[in-house]
Amino acid sequence: MNTQRAASSQAVLITGATSGIGLACVNYYTSQGFHVIACGRNESILNQLNTHHFLTFDITEPQQVTAASAALKQHLVQHDLSLVQVILNAGTCEYIENVFEFDSSLFSRVITTNLIAIGYCIEAFLPLMATGGQLGLMSSSATYLPFPRAEAYGASKAAISYLGRSLRLDLAAKPKKQIGVSVICPGFVKTPLTDKNDFAMPMRVSSEQAAQRIFEGMVKRQFEIHFPRRFTFILKCLSWLPEKLLIKILAEKSTK
Numbered sequence: 001m002n003t004q005r006a007a008s009s010q011a012v013l014i015t016g017a018t019s020g021i022g023l024a025c026v027n028y029y030t031s032q033g034f035h036v037i038a039c040g041r042n043e044s045i046l047n048q049l050n051t052h053h054f055l056t057f058d059i060t061e062p063q064q065v066t067a068a069s070a071a072l073k074q075h076l077v078q079h080d081l082s083l084v085q086v087i088l089n090a091g092t093c094e095y096i097e098n099v100f101e102f103d104s105s106l107f108s109r110v111i112t113t114n115l116i117a118i119g120y121c122i123e124a125f126l127p128l129m130a131t132g133g134q135l136g137l138m139s140s141s142a143t144y145l146p147f148p149r150a151e152a153y154g155a156s157k158a159a160i161s162y163l164g165r166s167l168r169l170d171l172a173a174k175p176k177k178q179i180g181v182s183v184i185c186p187g188f189v190k191t192p193l194t195d196k197n198d199f200a201m202p203m204r205v206s207s208e209q210a211a212q213r214i215f216e217g218m219v220k221r222q223f224e225i226h227f228p229r230r231f232t233f234i235l236k237c238l239s240w241l242p243e244k245l246l247i248k249i250l251a252e253k254s255t256k
């Protein structure tokens with residue numbers, strides 16, 4: 001695969017296609033000539049998208065994911081398509097507001113959507129991927145540092161980054177299929193998800209910019225796709241600080 005316009009027989013499946021980064025990816029990949037298969041829960045939004053095909057399912061419902069996989073298989077065969085990319089982008093974010101009233105149902109919700117459901121999607125879609133394909137897992141630059149109130153979100157995304165590294169090893173051991181893995185670690189991106197945030201979001205980029213970076217990283221088969229670079233560079237540098245100093249800096253910020 002190269003960065004030139006893709007032949008329309010090259011299909012990409014994108015989850016979370018009804019909003020934010022996923023929606024911007026749908027538009028960007030379509031503009032690059034890919035056969036885009038948009039996935040989401042909201043059929044009326046999916047219906048309005050300018051895509052080749054859509055699949056309606058909730059990623060946290062394994063039976064719905066399995067049914068979507070069967071429908072996808074049929075669609076790929078009928079239209080003689082190669083599934084060259086899968087971008088598991090759908091996710092959620094909720095914060096633990098009071099650590100002494102730790103909300104375990106919130107914790108469970110976030111882990112289920114951001115991690116457990118990714119397992120359902122990998123089980124369903126990885127076997128349908130073409131030789132030389134690229135699997136994108138949506139993590140976050142939040143995984144570089146511990147952030148206040150992010151016990152659920154940060155833990156779910158840190159697990160995704162580990163999952164990506166481990167999957168990459170096991171896929172490398174199956175060289176015939178040549179399937180690569182990208183772990184996507186955005187900084188702040190302007191979407192309905194971050195519009196809810198009540199704190200400063202330095203260097204926030206647009207969802208269109210995010211989609212372009214994801215596209216470029218996926219076609220280059222980069223393992224870690226992180227952006228904006230200046231922001232992720234700062235986070236990575238901070239992560240080298242002694243833990244005590246880090247706690248002081250980040251915990252102080254959370255009280256502002």
Ligand SMILES: NC(=O)c1ccc[n+]([C@@H]2O[C@H](COP(=O)([O-])OP(=O)(O)OC[C@H]3O[C@@H](n4cnc5c(N)ncnc54)[C@H](OP(=O)(O)O)[C@@H]3O)[C@@H](O)[C@H]2O)c1
Nearest residue numbers: 016018019020021041058059089090091140188189191193
């Ligand atoms: N925005 C950022 O700054 C940022 C930074 C780092 C990582 N991320 C990650 O990027 C991904 C996309 O986030 P976003 O900012 O674009 O948020 P968003 O605008 O809220 O979009 C989230 C998408 O995920 C879908 N989704 C959520 N739960 C689902 C479920 N159970 N089944 C199927 N689809 C589901 C949503 O569908 P509905 O419309 O049906 O809810 C929506 O299409 C998330 O994984 C997020 O953690 C975002």
